[in-house]
Amino acid sequence: MTAENIHHPEPSYLEYRGKYKGLLGWLTTTDHKRIGLMYMYAMMVFFIVGVILGELMRLELFRPGQQFYGPQVYNGLFTLHGIIMIFTVVIPGLAAVFGNFAMPIMIGAKDVAFPRLNLFSWYLFILGAAIALSSQFMGDGPPDTGWTFYAPYSVTTHTNVIAAVLGAFVLGFSSILTGLNFIVTIHRLRAPGMTFFKMPLFPWAVYATAWIQVLATPIVGITLLMIIAERTLRIGFFDPNLGGDPVLYQHLFWIYSHPAVYIMILPAMGVVTEIIPTFSQRRVFGYKAIALSSMAIAFVGYFVWAHHMFTSGMSSTARWIFSLLTFLVAVPSAIKVFNWVTTMYKGSIDVKPPFLYSLGFIFLFMIGGLTGLSLGSLATNIHVHDTAYVVAHFHYIVFGGVGFAFFAALHYWYPKMYGRMYNFKLANIAFVFLFAGFNLLYFPQFIIGLMGMPRRYFDYLPQFTFGMQLSFYGGILLAIGLVLMLYNLFQKNGAKAPANPWGGSTLEWTIPSPPPVENFDVMPEMGPDEEPYDYK
Amino acid sequence: MGASNFVEGVDLAFKVIFGIGIFFLVGITTVMIFFVIRYRKSKHPKAEQIHDNNVLEVTWTLIPLILALLMFYYGYVAFSPMRNAPKDAYEITVIGKMWVWAFEYPGGKQSPDLVVPLNKPVKCNLVSYDVIHSLYIPAFRIKEDVVPGKNNFLWFIPEQLGEYDILCSVYCGLRHSFMEAKVKVVPEAEFNTWLAALPSNSGEPEGLTILKRNACTGCHSLDGSKIVSTSFKGLYGKEEKVITNGTERTVLVDDAYIKTSVYDPNKDVVVGYQKGIMKTYNGIIKEDELPKIIDYLKSLK
Secondary structure, eight states, rough: OOTTTSSOOOBTTTTOOOOHHHHHHHHHHOHHHHHHHHHHHHHHHHHHHHHHHHHHHHHTTSSSSSSSHHHHHHHHHHHHHHHHHIIIIITTIIIIIIIHHHHHHHTSSSSOOOOOHHHHHHHHHHHHHHHHHHTTTTSSSOSSSSSTOTHHHHHHHSSSHHHHHHHHHHHHHHHHHHHHHHHHHHOOOOOOOGGGGSOHHHHHHHHHHHHHHHHHHHHHHHHHHHHHHHHHHHHOOOGGGGGGOHHHHHHHHHHHHHHHHHHHHHHHHHHHHHHHHHHHTTTOHHHHHHHHHHHHHHHHGOOOOOGTTTTOOOOOHEEEHHHHHHHHHHHHHHHHHHHHHHHHHHBBBBBOHHHHHHHHHHHHHHHHHHHHHHHSSHHHHOOOOOOBBHHHHHIIIIIIIIIIIHHHHHHHHHHHHSSSSHHHHHHHHHHHHHHHHHHHHHHHHHHHTTOBBBSSSOOOOGGHHHHHHHHHHHHHEEEEEEHHHHHHHOOOOSBOOOTTTOOOOSSSGGGSSOBBBOOSSSOOOTTTTTTTOOOO | OOSBBTHHHHHHHHHHHHHHHOOOOHHHHHHHHHHHTTBBTTTOOOOOOOOOHHHHHHHHHHHHHHHHHHOOOOOOOOOGGGGOOOOOOEEEEEEEETTEEEEEEEETTEESOOOOOOESSSSEEEESSSSEEEEEEEGEEEEEETTOOOOOEEEBBBOOOEEEEEOOSSSSSGGGGOOOEEEEEEEEHHHHHHHHSSSSSSTSOHHHHHHHHHTTGGGBBBBSOOSOOOOOOOOTTEEEEEETTEEEEEOOOOOHHHHHHHSSTEEEEEETTTTSSSSOOOOTTTTHHHHHHHHHHHOOO
């Protein structure tokens, strides 16, 4: 690959002045890098709100009985926490931020295939989030259904469910359009000579994710419209009083929402697959196995949704089939973990913050994945279904997995994004707080779940108090870690970042930090003998 | 021996799955940390470029696959009997209502707790008239959703005397976390005595039976205290400030108002209480039951 792009006369994408300057310049930009950052800033705000809601719940749960507020407030809090975190933070997640910022550069493109559509997706994202949040302030009170909107409760409660559901619907469109854009970009805009199997693995993960976004998201759109039709026009889909079937809702909801978990985690796996070779200075082990396992997860992930419904009264046959399929989807995840660890073998390992956060990711993701096995198995699922055990498992995957991978990606591409380094020592200290706080917060939830503590409980039996209090202290450590990490990254006064601060082998490290507007001066090419992750 | 016939199988499946899980977690983490220390840059400045190895890839695809099938198997064998209730099981109807459990025995007798005879198979038929609940007995390792319009069931054989918690595990609204009851496992003779003594309508006024059966008393107390909504005590004949279509007015609590409150509860909502929590009881509480309720409310001075 050519490295002649370093000395560049064009201004960086951060300084570039088009038709408008300042904030308006950003809001009208079609630059994939700026749009990636705009997703990140919006998500950061939502994330902080979601964290505060979560901490408020931990505060109330410090002791059994009512402490600071009543059950209606609590039910509203966990609903809003779920809606914000799922629909506006982790579903757009790494795909929207780093899929936008890094993926086009990594495949040697100047931008995504449809830059204006890309900006439109961002506006849909903001619009959907605004509609969802408006449910808090308008109508008959904040929704209290949980982020799953289970019928018939969601059909009968008088709280403002429709706004929240409509918001999720609009957010879905944003996701579909982003997915479409990425699929076309990866098919059409790869650098000459870069065949699919010479593409770096983060773009592979984004590609698998994009297919899920395009194919699965419309189903939740239809489902949410059916809820709105049922509530306003009294058409009976899900409410048995109107002749509907509540379990049908659960099927439709999880046909999307389970693949959505893979929308969250696949790009996270992709990022880690980039970071490990870079800091081991070694070609990635099992390139094809990792690439194809992403596609396998995306494919098999469609057929496991009903493991969310093992207690819903489905037939025994449906239950064992979905249990078997669920176990199959565990295999490609295991393959990835083995390949990551083997990539470190005989490498030259430099434990910089992005690598440290990736190690944290692997450990937490393993706990999340391995505890998922007892949720996929029928007999054990029946006991821990809808308990704090599920809460713990889910947060290990989505926060321990997606969250830590996001932090890893942020520390990895930060120098490329802003052209500045950050304080490594502070990043490592923040990691220690985040890692310790995270485990202290969520691990006790496994234990009390096994003891029989149901989820979404405002009040609980006295035997769960100790676990709840550990979780509370964990929540405090985690919050300190977040503050330290964000403080460090918001400084932006570190040393000027070189083009390739980590010795990475992918294309984004061949151009200046921050990149120029059109990324490449000389369009990169890959020769027939070149391979990805070729460390000489 | 566990508290029910399912405990052993479920706990064995947990042990197998956790055993495999802990083995991989500890194993992989140890190897990972070992690599990071052994191949750190200062000791190992030049990385070796090692090429892919298909034998290795196939091995670590097949081993997890086999283990996955093994874990599936343990889960399946322990689960399978949960769906096959013996024909001679003692049948109890479990009614989940926002936010109270009721256990109906043969002959229509209802109890707030689930009392069952030791070592006899018991089948619970699960009924809901409002939203989805889930009957969860952690000590027995069983749970099944109570879905309106569906005839779900669960069954078990209680194998140890004692009292165990019953919880609702599917979120069902405001007082979800207060929807608790107890299972009481007693010797068969004691069970028979208890059942015989369980009053068919407990000698209580018919109106009260109707109120309890419909879980009205889950939100409306009988002693003047506030649970979720207004107390029934002294309610009849009282003047209440209500909100009708957004405007406040005063109404007398009489037969007509009670009828409206039962069948169209969100029409006149008493000031200070939230709209929408109560659903209509149209078709659930019959018109000829209303006078009995009213008679009872009149007696609650």
